[in-house]
Amino acid sequence: MKSDNVFVRLIVNGLAGGFLGVVLVGGLGFLFAGYQGFLNGAILGGVMVIVGGFASISTLENIGWFTGVISRYGQRHHSDKDDN
16 A cells, blocks of 8 residues: 555545534434524534544554554664574
8 A cells, every 4th residue: 555545545534524513413413402502513513523532543643653663663772683
């Protein structure tokens, strides 16, 4: 899989998840309070999507850092040379 495809899929999935979050929370607000409830729910859903996006970005960065640490550890301690 090409790296470009991963980023496109990440963006598309993020947008689709954001749209669903806004619509679902907005729909719940519409059921309880009509049009004004829909607007408030949609705004709340958008805020939740943004906060969730920040959390997923930080998780991806932590995974990248951790895999880099493991890679450097493996290169340092498990070289192809014999210790004899």
